[in-house]
Amino acid sequence: MQALYAQLLVGLINGSFYALLSLGLAVIFGMLNIINFAHGAVYMMGAFCAYFLLNVAGVGYWPALIVAPIAVGIFGMILERTMLQWLSGLDHLYGLLLTFGIALIVQGVFQNYFGSSGLPYAIPDELRGGMNLGFMFLPIYRGWVVVFSLVVCIATWYLIERTRLGANLRAATENPTLVRAFGINVPRMITLTYGLGVGLAALAGVLSAPINQVRPLMGADLIIVVFAVVVIGGMGSIMGSIITGFALGVIEGLTKYFYPEASNTVVFVLMVLVLLVKPTGLTGRAA
């Protein structure tokens, strides 16, 4: 029974990565209508950015939590301005193919320079060690990841669903012409949104750097699962992706306990089941 609680907690920790990543994807899909396959690549770039900040510029973990997402976010905005914006109004498929291509190029370049085994990134001294919870040993860093991601997820949800800026954004995706008539610069808002989504992925990358090796393929391994999370939660639904992210982390953790061989596929089995019963996802609305 103790082991079960431990698995639940570990699942929740993984879920926080899924939530952060799928949240960014959902924001980008909801606002730009782009299926951002480059999400895994920018997640990886976030981790590498933290590594470079530490080893080249001597900037530690805490500043990296802010600097890396901004730097990668700017990269994302340049991407949006130079490439993605030409696809607005076209079928989703074009965005998917373009971002998939970008992801392959970025990963290829990193792999060419840094190999596949990855680079070390240590846990910051303040978050070293762990607590004995009785049923498991909880590394403090993992606890921090859950709390921090929850805060970021809720803040993003609040920004989009409850503020004026978010309202403008949602209006702009519904009817760009009308919103532009009110004097709001819609293309700039779209660019900033893409930057925000990409920045969230980079933030997840920085968070994961001390746990996983900083590897060029770290995002590629994760991206398919994260897509499944978004699909299950309902494409573009902010709250859906947050809740599903955490929930799937837990379900995956339990699978690893009861039948580890299926842990890579359980998410997709769930996705198929959900799509069969409710094609728009758990919290998605019909288009």
Add this chain to the structure above:
Amino acid sequence: MKHRISAVLLGTALALGASGAALAQDKTIKIGVLTDNSGLYSDIGGAGSTLAAQMAVEDSGLAAKGWKIDIVSADHQNKPDIGTNTARQWIDVDKVDIFMDVLNSGVALAVSNLVKEKNVIMINTGAASSDLTNTKCSPNTIHWVYDTYMLANSTGQALVKAGGDTWYFLTADYAFGHALERDTAAVVVKSGGKVLGTVRHPLNSSDFSSFLLQAQASKAKIIGMANAGGDTTNTIKQASEFGIVAGGQKLAGLLLFINDVHSLGLKVAQGLNFTETFYWDLNDGTRAFSKRFSERMKNKAMPSMIQAGVYSGLIHYFKTVEAMGGNPHDGIKVVEKMKSMPTDDPLFGKGTIRADGRKIHPAYLFEVKKPAESKGPWDYYKLIGTTPGEQAFRPLSESECPLVKK
């Protein structure tokens, strides 16, 4: 009459010409380096294996003696179907004579069948499964560097002797992991230890915390990692995070490469025990080769034992075909000749190739240095023990290989 004489003369000349061509030895060789160029094993094989092959060709000096040697390289993406398709095309279209590296046991076992069917050669330096020279041995395959039996025998025995008598396995769920777990478990039980349990994880996982928690809950003294590459490094990193070693359990890296240690950093990797058959800083011969190798590598990495094996295997192959004088296209014939000649090169020292295709050389038990003990980049290992070749690998008396006469 005159016509008839000239026709006879012409016929004779043609016949002579033809037999002359047959007498001239064919001195062309095509080497195929089939490896993982982009995935989780690309640092331990990959471009480094191709470089090692190039260096072997240059050092053999065969080009100056009129041989024409070409190297091709391809990525099998760790998928047996892609590996065999590439191999088939290489043999049928590109006329490849010898396969090198072929890491990933799944791919290696598949390609081994094909190599036998088409009578070419595989010198496997990358895959670990001991089945390659046991139940699935082949007259066309030589297993060069290491195998799961040897790793289990060396590391497993040493750890049980040191008091690690209860084990829990964390196993990569494919041919290699299963073989390594099976061979190690056998050694543990034989040495008086006990296996408390096993958890099998999918290849290329990123999160091992659930599996590590299960291993922790088992209370086994040793957690044996029957995985490799990125899977192993992430396991070690996360085990240190969950306080597994601090809690009194010991991690056993059953297969660890120098590139893994490099990527982990000494801070995390220090104290790990494991077995390799090659380390760049062993002696003058290994140092000289490794420095030349590292200068030509893009990231200045020292060679892994897989890459060193590509060089060593090819050097022996070149000696053999040179001794044969040419016509290196009959795989079985060349492999038989290779088995009949003793091996000797600066990287693995003196050795032999047994009837089952197993290359024999010493195995070294290493411990990873503490950060303070390391004098610079890539200075990572302390030599703890050496097992002579005859004791390191599966004895022929236990072999199930049909090629071994009993």
